[in-house]
Amino acid sequence: MAQREKGFGLSREIANKINAKYDADDEKTVVAWIASVIHYNGAVPSGKDAVHTWLRDGNILCSVINTLKPGTIRKVHKWDEFTATPSYEKNKEQENISFFLKAADDFGVQKTDLFQTVDLYEQQNMAQVLSTIYKLDSAAQKKGYSTGATIGVKIADKNVRNHDEAKLKEGRNVIGLQMGTNQTASQKGMTAYGLGRQLTPQ
Template sequence: MSYRVRGMGLDRELEQKIDQKYSLEDENELVEWIVSVIMYGQGKTDFEDCDIEIPKCSGKQAFQEWLMDGNVLCDLINVLKPGSCRPQKTSHLTNTAMKKMKEMNNIMMFLNAATDFGVQNTDLFQTIDLYEARDLAQVQVTLYKLGSVAQNKQFEGPVIGVKIADKNPRKFDQNLTREGRNVIGLQMGTNQVASQKGMTPYGLGRQMITKIDLCDGGIVEKLLSSESNFVSGNTTLSERILSIILLNYFKTMASRPKGYGLTAELAAKTASKYDVESAKTAGEWIQQLTGLSPIGSSSEEMQEWLKDGFVLCSLINAIQPDSVKNLKRQKMSFKQMENISKFLDAADKYGVKRTDLFQTVDLFEGQNMPQVIITLFNLSSMSLKKGFTGPSIGVKMANKNERELDEQKLREGRNVIGLQMGTNQGASQKGMTAYGLGRQVAPNK
């Protein structure tokens, strides 16, 4: 799935920091727990009697390869919460693109099931963290959190991690609640070296924002049903704020919120490279070739327009007919990613260098839109080189200018003294010692 070479620039810096967080000790403990849970679900006590494959050795690569098709993860969550996953077997598939899409879909099913089971979204890894080994330390965190939630759910099988504390809600009658409003909390200051710093005007109660239960499907449905809810004033302030959060959150594929720590640093550097004018030029070029109009030139608008892969496949078909066959608009995530992969494969075969192509997640999750625009410009440049007569953007790639030299010319070339060896132009004896004498070196005084 991944085309761009790793190990350079920001990617290398980020990978080095993430690698330091991975624990081989945690890996061994997690492998033992996962195998034990699956055996418990199958009613087996002897490992030789079950059909579970375990990593052949320890290490990040072996751990990733063991989990990356999603089947082990789905088997694990199905024991903790029966019937929550229906993984697709992929070992028999010969179509590489289809196999990758189904494996990623298995991982996404596990993540959705883990969320339903009770794991917090902030504790979940993203699909590419496992599938492309971007952050295997976060995969370990997710599995430990899953073990902790299982203990809270009174799972009777093998356990791992620390049990999450149960809620201890306290109910107060009206009198105690009224008395609480008159208490000056330390966040408002203290009467030691008395001050009114941070207090609200006299007579006003503490301003509280109503807490909304995200598990309440009715509220979520209400907030997402229409944007007019938080414009017309039919909802509270907290509901309006939450509406904005939800509308942006549920449109993304990644489970873990973006914008923290190393991810935020990398995302900010990547976003700063996005050029709106270049994106606008690329959008107009695509429209000229396909007749499909862009919805805007901002990073978010270009991502929304291109993410299902239909526009990109239409583009490559306009440049090189029948590059992508049986093209359809898709609504399912893994089908949309399959369209993107088909475009990348077609662009690769057309001649665009793999190091110039974006990765599927760069577009589908909006992780690197500048690289998407670069790919479009490189595709146009390659089309000019191949003699495409339609509209184009960018610069035509130079043709090779190979020269064939006969054996005599090659032999003569070996006798040429290159400038890196010095030159005999302006030859003189300046600075030379007398004949027969070594160089006179005066000792430091």
């Protein structure tokens, strides 16, 4: 029996658009960066489903944060797969992800750049997960936390200019081009608005 896609109509259309944003090259870059940062010795995952499974319990993501800045996440949940109940395991996995998101926010990642827990846990938007990890590296570089490998664009420092009051007042004497100019075209010789065109007989 063929496996049916989840959702229908608009829901499926939105899901397809989100899935289309997932880039295999970004996946390879992010996975290689994570493996380098935490010195991962296991088999590196390949493919969206494999990466989802690798990151889903939040342990890898928490390890990344704690490698960039040791002690950021003090207690990462781990459990014995033979004794943990499914509901306990699900709760603790999601809690690990929330630890990572809180730490990423503290690092300086904008809230609008963070993925939601369901984006990773339920594999709703893996493209956003990869994007957040890029942004995390950018924010970490800005704060001076780095392990050598970088994938994110370094965020520029603010270039604050402090002008004195006299300099600021000088700017008020300049007429900006947005206010118009009297040096080019004019209405000289044009018929006034509302009057008929004046025709002179030849």
